[in-house]
Amino acid sequence: MIFGVPWWVFMMVLFIFLSGYMAFRAMRAERELEEKYIEQQGKVYMDRIEEERQKRMQQERDQQVSH
Template sequence: MILGMPWWIFLIVLLIFLSGYMAFRAMRAEKQLEQQFIEKEGNIYLQRMEDERQRKAEDHRGISS
């Protein structure tokens, strides 16, 4: 007994804190992966917009010539 409590209660409390820490780490890692995915998709979208803008500019030049 430690401080009038069985040792296994301290073990349970320790495991609860460990579980919370692991959940926090997993949540942070998931958020980082999600942010990377959003940035990648945003870059793809911006590239498509730029390609479309260039295609329209080329089409416009071809019509006016």
């Protein structure tokens, strides 16, 4: 007994805090993965927009030259 409380009570409190810390770490890591995925998908989207813009500009140039 420590301060009139059984030792296993202290261990349970310690495990509760440890569990909370591990859950917090897992949530933070998951959020970072989601942000990286979102950034990657955003880059793919922006690349497609840029490719489409380039195609349109090339088509407009081709039409101006043929007239």
